[in-house]
Amino acid sequence: MASMRDIKRRKGSIQSTQQITKAMKLVSTVKLQRAKQNAEKSQTYFHCMYNTVHSILRRTQNLEHKYLKSGESGKKAVIVITSNRGLAGGYNNNIVKLVADSGLPKESVEIYGIGKKGIESFERRGYYIASDDSDIINEPLFSDAVEIGRKVLDAYAAGEIGEIYLAYTGFKNTVVHTPEFIKLLPVEVKAEEESEKKSQAPMNYEPEAEESLDLLIPKYINSIIYGAFIEAVASENGARMQAMDAATSNAEEMISTLSLAYNRARQGAITQELTEIISGAEALN
Numbered sequence: 675m676a677s678m679r680d681i682k683r684r685k686g687s688i689q690s691t692q693q694i695t696k697a698m699k700l701v702s703t704v705k706l707q708r709a710k711q712n713a714e715k716s717q718t719y720f721h722c723m724y725n726t727v728h729s730i731l732r733r734t735q736n737l738e739h740k741y742l743k744s745g746e747s748g749k750k751a752v753i754v755i756t757s758n759r760g761l762a763g764g765y766n767n768n769i770v771k772l773v774a775d776s777g778l779p780k781e782s783v784e785i786y787g788i789g790k791k792g793i794e795s796f797e798r799r800g801y802y803i804a805s806d807d808s809d810i811i812n813e814p815l816f817s818d819a820v821e822i823g824r825k826v827l828d829a830y831a832a833g834e835i836g837e838i839y840l841a842y843t844g845f846k847n848t849v850v851h852t853p854e855f856i857k858l859l860p861v862e863v864k865a866e867e868e869s870e871k872k873s874q875a876p877m878n879y880e881p882e883a884e885e886s887l888d889l890l891i892p893k894y895i896n897s898i899i900y901g902a903f904i905e906a907v908a909s910e911n912g913a914r915m916q917a918m919d920a921a922t923s924n925a926e927e928m929i930s931t932l933s934l935a936y937n938r939a940r941q942g943a944i945t946q947e948l949t950e951i952i953s954g955a956e957a958l959n
Contacts, residue, residue, distance in 0.1 A: 720901030756792025
């Protein structure tokens with residue numbers, strides 16, 4: 675059985691840790707509120723952009739375009755959005771596992787990483803890191819998404835990569851965050867929705883279809899990447915808030931258990947001391 679001194683020392687250590695987890699929870703809560711507002715304001719636009727592009731392509735007949743077919747290269751670019759800090763539960767590991775289990779051969783994947791934790795995990799697993807833009811995730815801007823989009827589109831146009839994917843954590847609400855793995859290029863057209871089946875009107879382009887898609891698809895890619903940035907930041911802070919809340923609760927339980935153990939040890943020491951005094955008094959008699 676641990677001594678009273680050991681129990682007291684351990685209890686003090688856990689109380690210090692609990693103060694840290696409480697502070698981190700408060701910080702994450704404040705950051706989450708701002709990130710949540712940004713995510714909720716932007717989700718409508720980015721989902722609309724995604725659906726609009728797919729609706730346009732569904733209505734386009736027999737269109738040949740470089741962004742609608744896989745490149746000659748067998749390499750796959752995967753834009754991975756994680757965090758620069760840990761203590762966020764399974765937030766980072768879930769994304770790494772999602773990419774690892776995606777079915778893409780490791781030797782064909784080139785990681786365009788945003789977030790040190792994800793990059794470190796992929797390096798340990800033996801993946802090739804084509805780009806490290808971890809600083810972006812601290813305060814992501816649309817210009818950052820444009821820069822990432824330019825990198826992957828230039829590599830795609832140069833034939834260095836044949837497909838582009840995006841892995842990030844989607845923000846549903848404060849407690850629900852879903853890892854997402856989507857294919858950006860070539861654009862895969864979703865099945866027709868009921869509302870569109872009624873309208874079979876052809877899509878007319880002004881100017882030509884190829885010129886229109888040359889302008890539209892890069893904007894679509896940049897918008898999806900930026901939307902992923904915004905949702906990932908909100909998800910990270912939500913995950914960290916939950917992790918710190920759980921850690922604080924666990925620390926409270928451990929402190930309660932140690933307090934009980936300390937009181938028992940103290941009571942045992944008092945009982946033993948009284949027994950020794952009584953035994954000594956009886957021996958003198």
